[in-house]
Structures are given as structure tokens and as C-alpha cells.
């Protein structure tokens with residue numbers, strides 16, 4: 001059965017999630033989460049507690065050993081891989097720790113990429129993917145003369161903002177962000193977070209943001225600590 005978005009469902013409902021990379025490694029235990037539409041959640045934990053692993057499980061890129069993940073009312077790990085990929089393309093924007101931009105594409109082409117992979121995201125742009133990419137790049141303070149440069153010719157902070165624009169385009173219901181501010185000084189980091197969360201709010205996108213840096217917590221509606229492992 002294809003996955004669908006159910007208007008009344010939570011953006012994210014995570015219960016009893018556990019994962020072990022290999023039999024020799026400790027079991028990673030994750031907190032239960034219920035995230036409503038438009039809410040912003042901050043998850044913090046020291047290095048190695050499993051923040052990136054958690055996001056990979058939520059994004060459907062890893063399968064849990066136990067527990068459930070419901071997104072918009074769908075149990076994503078009950079679906080076949082193809083349906084899961086389609087659901088992610090349609091409903092989830094991801095900002096990776098290393099940005100994962102396509103190096104040979106321009107900033108604009110990187111931002112419009114989700115609209116090429118998802119008719120739903122394309123249809124959700126107000127006029128066209130290119131117009132929305134320009135609006136997002138301008139809102140995220142990327143100068144217009146940089147929009148047609150290859151992303152590798154942009155600064156790290158600019159690349160990070162391009163990655164944010166790519167996650168926001170087409171108004172996905174959920175944005176997952178993995179410590180994307182670690183390369184920035186504190187002023188730029190706060191400015192980036194304010195922009196990201198304001199743009200997410202305009203789109204009613206829920207945000208789940210992980211970082212080791214607890215000083216970021218006041219930007220968010222809710223916060224949870226990741227405890228890490230159990231034997």
C-alpha cells in the first residue's frame with residue numbers, strides 16, 4: 001500500500017526505538033518523540049551518543065532493530081524501500097552534517113533538485129521551482145550573483161544556507177537537520193537558525209534539529225537530551 005499524508009496525524013511519532021550497528025557495539029536507545037505540525041524540536045547529546053544514527057533511522061536510511069517510526073500517520077519501516085524513498089522525497093527535507101550538495105551543480109540547481117524528484121514538492125511551489133529557489137536563496141542572504149555559481153565556489157556558510165533552501169523548497173511537512181551550524185561562528189549560527197526556523201514556520205514545516213551544542217536550545221519550542229547507549 002502506498003504511503004500517504006494524513007492531515008490530522010502527528011508529523012512524527014517515535015516509540016521505543018533501538019538500533020545496534022554491529023553485535024559488538026552497544027545498543028543505541030532513542031527517546032520517544034511526538035512532534036506536531038509546525039513544531040520545532042531540538043535534540044542534543046555529546047559526540048557519539050547517536051544523533052546522526054537517529055536521523056538516518058528517521059529518514060528511512062537505516063532500519064531499527066526494534067520500535068516504530070510514524071511520519072504523518074505512516075509506519076515508514078513497514079513500507080517497501082521504493083515507497084519509503086518516494087515518501088521521503090515528497091514529505092521530508094534533510095540538511096546533512098556535510099550538506100551533501102551536488103558539487104557540479106549551481107546553487108540554484110541544487111535547491112530545485114527536490115522538485116525534480118517529487119511532483120508533490122514541485123506542485124507546492126507558488127509559481128515555479130526556480131522562482132521559489134530564488135526567493136529562498138534571497139531570504140537566506142545568498143547574493144543573486146552567486147545563484148548560478150557551482151556550489152563548490154561558495155563559502156561553507158553559504159553552502160549551508162543552500163542546503164537549508166534545498167530542504168525547505170516545496171514545503172515538506174518535516175525537516176531533519178544534523179548539526180548544520182558547526183562550521184559557523186556564534187553570530188552567524190544564530191542568524192542561520194533564526195532564518196531556517198522562520199522560513200520553516202512560514203511553511204508550517206516541523207523541524208527536528210540535532211546538535212551537541214546546548215546553547216542552541218532557546219531557538220526551539222521543545223528540547224530533548226539523547227542519553228545514548230544501554231548494555
Ligand SMILES: Nc1ncnc2c1ncn2[C@@H]1O[C@H](COP(=O)(O)OP(=O)(O)OP(=O)(O)O)[C@@H](O)[C@H]1O
Nearest residue numbers: 021022025045046047048049050051052053054212
Ligand atoms: N557506519 C557506522 N558503522 C558502525 N558504527 C557506527 C557507524 N556510524 C556511527 N557508528 C557508531 O554509532 C555510535 C553513534 O554515532 P553517531 O555518529 O550517530 O553519533 P553522533 O552523536 O552523531 O556523533 P557526532 O556528534 O560526533 O557526529 C558511535 O559509537 C559510532 O562509532
